[in-house]
Amino acid sequence: MLTIVYSTILLAILGFAFGTFLAYSAKKFEVKEDPRVELVRQVLPGANCGACGYPGCDGFAKAVVAGKATPDMCLPGKAAGVPEKIKEILKQNAAN
Missing domain, CATH: 1.10.15.40 (Electron transport complex subunit B, putative Fe-S cluster)
Structure with a gap:
């Protein structure tokens, strides 16, 4: 039972970290168009x-x-x- 809780918490943290990284990357490498x-x-x-x-x-x-x-x-x-x-x-x- 404890394994499921730890796995869920780990996946939530990883999801948040990757989401933040992708949001930063999208803004950093945004292509400006005329x-x-x-x-x-x-x-x-x-x-x-x-x-x-x-x-x-x-x-x-x-x-x-x-x-x-x-x-x-x-x-x-x-x-x-x-x-x-x-x-x-x-x-x-x-x-x-």
Whole structure:
């Protein structure tokens, strides 16, 4: 009977210790993302077609914000005015 109590206490202590370690690690190694990436991603059509040469709209949004791609590379979004919207997002956030 005493073995069960000690085992339960040990597992509770280990669970708390590992949980604290994981919470600390998650905060310490948190990846900061540019907020403009999400704004550009919202403007894109979400087709994830790869016509721009990047793996989906997420990859294209990251490349545009990093300056590795031009806003007019999104072929499905050209008719909807996506390049102009992306340029406006980049211009507004560059002023801030």
